[in-house]
Amino acid sequence: MKSGGSIQRRLTVAALLTVGVSVGLSGVFVERTVRERMVAGAEESLETVLRIGSMRATGEARLAHREGREVSEDLVGPGMSQFSWLVEADLPRDPDDPQPIFEQLARTADFPADKFREQELPLGGPNDSGESDESEVTFTVVEGSNGELYRVASYIMEPGAERFNGKWGGGGWRSDGRGDDRGERGEGRMDGRPEGRFEGRRGDGPGGGSLSRRGGPQRGELGPQRGRGGGPGPGSRFDDTFRVSVAASIAEERAFLDILLKTLLLAGALALVFSALLIPWAVRRGLRPVRKISEEIGRMDADRLDHALEIAAPPAELAPIVNSLEGARERLSEAFVREKRFTSDAAHELRTPLAGLRASMEVALRRERSLDQYRETMTECLGITESMQGMVDSLLLLAKGAAHELERSTVDLASTLEDALANRAADMSTRGLTAEVDLGDRPAVSSSQVLIERIFANITRNAVQYAKEGSEIACTIGESPDDVWWTVSNEAADLPSDTAERAFDPLWRADAARSDASLHAGLGLTLVAQCVEALGGSVSVEAADERFTIKVTLPR
Amino acid sequence: MRVLVVEDYGPIRGAVVTALRDEGWTVELAADGTTAHQFFKDDQVFDLVVLDLMIPGIDGLTLLTALRSEGVDSHILVLTARDEVESRVNALNAGADDYLTKPFAMEELVARARALLRRHYAKKSPVLSVGPVSVTISDHRVTVKDEVVDLTAREYALLEYFMFRAGEIVSREELHSNLYGDSGASASSNVVDVYVGYLRKKLEAGGVPRILHTRRGQGYILEFRDEAGGAGAE
Numbered sequence: 064m065k066s067g068g069s070i071q072r073r074l075t076v077a078a079l080l081t082v083g084v085s086v087g088l089s090g091v092f093v094e095r096t097v098r099e100r101m102v103a104g105a106e107e108s109l110e111t112v113l114r115i116g117s118m119r120a121t122g123e124a125r126l127a128h129r130e131g132r133e134v135s136e137d138l139v140g141p142g143m144s145q146f147s148w149l150v151e152a153d154l155p156r157d158p159d160d161p162q163p164i165f166e167q168l169a170r171t172a173d174f175p176a177d178k179f180r181e182q183e184l185p186l187g188g189p190n191d192s193g194e195s196d197e198s199e200v201t202f203t204v205v206e207g208s209n210g211e212l213y214r215v216a217s218y219i220m221e222p223g224a225e226r227f228n229g230k231w232g233g234g235g236w237r238s239d240g241r242g243d244d245r246g247e248r249g250e251g252r253m254d255g256r257p258e259g260r261f262e263g264r265r266g267d268g269p270g271g272g273s274l275s276r277r278g279g280p281q282r283g284e285l286g287p288q289r290g291r292g293g294g295p296g297p298g299s300r301f302d303d304t305f306r307v308s309v310a311a312s313i314a315e316e317r318a319f320l321d322i323l324l325k326t327l328l329l330a331g332a333l334a335l336v337f338s339a340l341l342i343p344w345a346v347r348r349g350l351r352p353v354r355k356i357s358e359e360i361g362r363m364d365a366d367r368l369d370h371a372l373e374i375a376a377p378p379a380e381l382a383p384i385v386n387s388l389e390g391a392r393e394r395l396s397e398a399f400v401r402e403k404r405f406t407s408d409a410a411h412e413l414r415t416p417l418a419g420l421r422a423s424m425e426v427a428l429r430r431e432r433s434l435d436q437y438r439e440t441m442t443e444c445l446g447i448t449e450s451m452q453g454m455v456d457s458l459l460l461l462a463k464g465a466a467h468e469l470e471r472s473t474v475d476l477a478s479t480l481e482d483a484l485a486n487r488a489a490d491m492s493t494r495g496l497t498a499e500v501d502l503g504d505r506p507a508v509s510s511s512q513v514l515i516e517r518i519f520a521n522i523t524r525n526a527v528q529y530a531k532e533g534s535e536i537a538c539t540i541g542e543s544p545d546d547v548w549w550t551v552s553n554e555a556a557d558l559p560s561d562t563a564e565r566a567f568d569p570l571w572r573a574d575a576a577r578s579d580a581s582l583h584a585g586l587g588l589t590l591v592a593q594c595v596e597a598l599g600g601s602v603s604v605e606a607a608d609e610r611f612t613i614k615v616t617l618p619r
Numbered sequence: 620m621r622v623l624v625v626e627d628y629g630p631i632r633g634a635v636v637t638a639l640r641d642e643g644w645t646v647e648l649a650a651d652g653t654t655a656h657q658f659f660k661d662d663q664v665f666d667l668v669v670l671d672l673m674i675p676g677i678d679g680l681t682l683l684t685a686l687r688s689e690g691v692d693s694h695i696l697v698l699t700a701r702d703e704v705e706s707r708v709n710a711l712n713a714g715a716d717d718y719l720t721k722p723f724a725m726e727e728l729v730a731r732a733r734a735l736l737r738r739h740y741a742k743k744s745p746v747l748s749v750g751p752v753s754v755t756i757s758d759h760r761v762t763v764k765d766e767v768v769d770l771t772a773r774e775y776a777l778l779e780y781f782m783f784r785a786g787e788i789v790s791r792e793e794l795h796s797n798l799y800g801d802s803g804a805s806a807s808s809n810v811v812d813v814y815v816g817y818l819r820k821k822l823e824a825g826g827v828p829r830i831l832h833t834r835r836g837q838g839y840i841l842e843f844r845d846e847a848g849g850a851g852a853e
Contacts, residue, residue: 418722419630425725426634429641447630 124150127169147174153304175207477505482520552612620644643776652677694735721837750843779842
């Protein structure tokens, strides 16, 4: 038998795949979530630092620039030592070019300026769609000169921006309507007021963002403040565009994510290893009922067929299998019991003539006999042998089942019956029997000649054997639109009451009567029943009023 | 010896009858239980009944029970086609003396029949002896003073019966029915006398004293008397 593969292996592989995929997916999910959260948190705090420290940084940077210092630690506000700063300014070079070009004013020493300046940062201002960015703080990650990674937050400070006075969360230095700013600025420059002009706002209140700068209260020029040391104080304003960037090392963050990743990988690997150990065990356990059932079936053999399978409460999936097995077992068991009984009965039936043969021959050989005695013995033995042969033939036919002999042709029932009676003529005259035959319209039927001959032979033999001596056997053939039928009826004394029910049992005989010639009478009607069944007809027996009638009906 | 064989299957019945007749016994036969029962109803006496249990009419077990309840004291050997313990036990419990399972060897049947007959006449030894005369039942060997005597089947049957009933008076009717069955029991009873005469002649050939005595009006008795009684009757 070709193996369909192992269920255990399939389930194990499927379960392991599932575990692998879910562990992998959840790992990726956890890693991404944590990373996003960390980055968001880091960016937020960086932004806060930027906003708090940008004014000071810008002011210090301008001062340092003026003093020719490129690097100044003064940019760093108190308590912010871990942040490094870079301040650039959009120095006016070409008034016709509206694009700002930032050049460094000053930076702290550890700011990763080289790499940062290679970045193409958005320059702020309206994006292509003309709408303002949600946030004008731009974040990048830059590698420092020492190879360390920094997160950099950059902010472009427009002219007129003023030190934020504590309400920047509402967008105070968010220049809403920045589009206007830009145009204004450009316009302003063309007006020959490249510096010192600005229109600012302060204390942008709620809704302030919607105010146009023009509509804002005019302020005086900032000029005197520019170039002054000490950085811009509160309320100080610049009329140049600056880009302030603050950087913080993300080594810690990276290290944490590294550890997280490693942890997740390890956990995933462990989960897979455990699964690889656990799943086969669980699957084996789950399949235990299958093994139990298979063992139970393995114990099934001819001797135990009559015992129900001992499978208490099979799992729902196996219940149909168990049920159909149980059904098969019951059918097998019944068939087996039938076969066994038949075999045993048949053996007993054969035993009697064999015993007769043996006894006859033994007795003949015990001493010298006359020629006539020998002849008599041999004749007797021949008779026994012939009847045994007939019996064995019938047994073989029964064993093979009559069905395969079906070869349909047009059968003339009347002449078949006449032939059968003719074959019995000798027995009938011995017993003084006569036959009353009504052949009807001699109907023909499309059926199996062999089987119908056998049916008639057995029925007539049965009738001749059991008929009262000197009585009449009545045979009738008839037909109806759908089928043809015939009956054979004989007088019989002392019919047991269960004759009608048991007539078709193999080897059953009314009255257990074994007259010398009736050796295979018991098989006769069983054969008839099987033949009729093979032809798709029906057969019935009626035993009443000392009359035994058998009726066979065949479809046309 | 009178034996009744009740068996429905002709070949076996015929063989059993032949074998038992070969023993010199008188054998009656019946093919069904009803016929068999009729023999006893006709007051016929049998030393042994060979009874098949599966017979038409009254079945074997019922017949057995009926016979025993009617006081029939023949020994009964049961034949059974099925070698099931139960049917044998039932038969023995119903009054059978022995059983034989089909198919059987004819020698065994005959040997069991002999054994049952010995038991029937309360003899243990297979060799019956009265005075100088000995009869070995199994091979019909008859010796007088250790000399083998040749007897015909009839003479042997007669002697065997006398030997079994040694010391008892046996009527002419009994002897006749043992020799010829029940046919013509009343008829020429001098047939018995003729055979007794033959038998005496052969047994007394070497001057052996008479052991087969006539009891006038009653029949015969097989008996060994000392020399003193030698001048016996006749």
